[in-house]
Amino acid sequence: METAPALHCTGLNYSFGDAKAVDGLDLRVDEGEVFGLLGPNGAGKTTTMRAITTLLPVPPGVIEVFGHDAARHKMAVRRLLGYVPQQLSADASLTGRENVQLFARVFDVPRRERAARVSQALDAVGLGDVAHRLAATYSGGMVRRLELAQALVSAPRLMILDEPTIGLDPIARDSVWDRITEIRLGTGMTVLVTTHSMDEADQRCDRLALMHLGRLRALGTPAQLKSELVAHRRESGETGLPPPSLEDVFRYHSGSGLNDPGSAAENGEKGAFRDVRRTRRTASRLG
Numbered sequence: 371m372e373t374a375p376a377l378h379c380t381g382l383n384y385s386f387g388d389a390k391a392v393d394g395l396d397l398r399v400d401e402g403e404v405f406g407l408l409g410p411n412g413a414g415k416t417t418t419m420r421a422i423t424t425l426l427p428v429p430p431g432v433i434e435v436f437g438h439d440a441a442r443h444k445m446a447v448r449r450l451l452g453y454v455p456q457q458l459s460a461d462a463s464l465t466g467r468e469n470v471q472l473f474a475r476v477f478d479v480p481r482r483e484r485a486a487r488v489s490q491a492l493d494a495v496g497l498g499d500v501a502h503r504l505a506a507t508y509s510g511g512m513v514r515r516l517e518l519a520q521a522l523v524s525a526p527r528l529m530i531l532d533e534p535t536i537g538l539d540p541i542a543r544d545s546v547w548d549r550i551t552e553i554r555l556g557t558g559m560t561v562l563v564t565t566h567s568m569d570e571a572d573q574r575c576d577r578l579a580l581m582h583l584g585r586l587r588a589l590g591t592p593a594q595l596k597s598e599l600v601a602h603r604r605e606s607g608e609t610g611l612p613p614p615s616l617e618d619v620f621r622y623h624s625g626s627g628l629n630d631p632g633s634a635a636e637n638g639e640k641g642a643f644r645d646v647r648r649t650r651r652t653a654s655r656l657g
């Protein structure tokens with residue numbers, strides 16, 4: 371019998387008032403993959419992730435996590451998930467260990483396993499030795515790794531990471547990604563991640579979905595997406611260009627971004643303003 375994929379979305383729609391944030395999204399993520407959700411600001415990535423985590427309501431039959439319907443079996447789905455949102459979730463006035471302990475209680479990790487699981491999660495992200503320090507004293511990269519530990523403490527099978535490296539310098543970014551890779555290799559955990567860094571997407575993701583204006587525009591491995599663009603250039607007679615990067619693929623599928631009709635900016639500045647404000651707030655708190 372075929373095993374259920376880590377995630378299956380069938381015709382996911384989500385609107386905020388009259389504005390459609392996600393428009394008929396079909397997506398399948400297989401167990402063990404690192405799957406990147408790409409797209410310009412306002413493409414619908416965070417809304418998709420929040421729907422998967424059951425934080426936004428969706429009707430039955432639309433989202434399944436390891437075969438569990440997110441509408442009918444909300445708690446079963448939540449138990450399978452770890453989620454690191456874009457906004458910071460660590461409390462600066464607690465120590466690293468206290469932050470992770472808090473999540474262990476919230477996620478109902480059995481009391482007798484709690485201490486060991488908290489230590490394991492902190493060690494897995496390389497914070498075991500500094501777990502006694504207040505999170506306020508951590509660098510931006512350490513805070514992001516602490517949030518990863520918070521999400522890891524419930525031993526999720528599907529980890530959802532919304533821009534886990536936003537606002538980090540290249541060394542801190544690598545250290546966050548190296549930890550994700552190590553944990554994934556050790557546990558077989560599936561990862562669904564958004565990033566605006568095309569280098570990260572290219573180097574760290576097995577497969578990518580490119581969203582724009584709430585719709586899926588392209589799907590495949592980084593190599594497939596690039597070779598599709600080569601084929602398209604050939605068909606349209608564009609010659610003499612260097613091999614495309616993932617950024618070229620992104621630009622090709624995202625059109626003129628925020629100036630497209632129906633985009634966040636065209637639908638009202640408020641949405642775009644909120645997106646930028648949220649991103650800046652996270653980045654500056656990490657900086």
Ligand SMILES: Nc1ncnc2c1ncn2[C@@H]1O[C@H](COP(=O)(O)OP(=O)(O)OP(=O)(O)O)[C@@H](O)[C@H]1O
Pocket residue numbers: 386389390391409410411412413414415416417418633634637640641642644645646
């Ligand atoms: N709470 C909300 N109320 C109203 N509109 C919203 C809300 N959250 C998101 N939107 C709108 O829905 C659309 C999709 O937003 P979403 O945050 O999912 O995009 P995104 O791809 O994650 O963008 P970013 O890369 O900036 O994080 C945008 O037009 C956004 O303004």
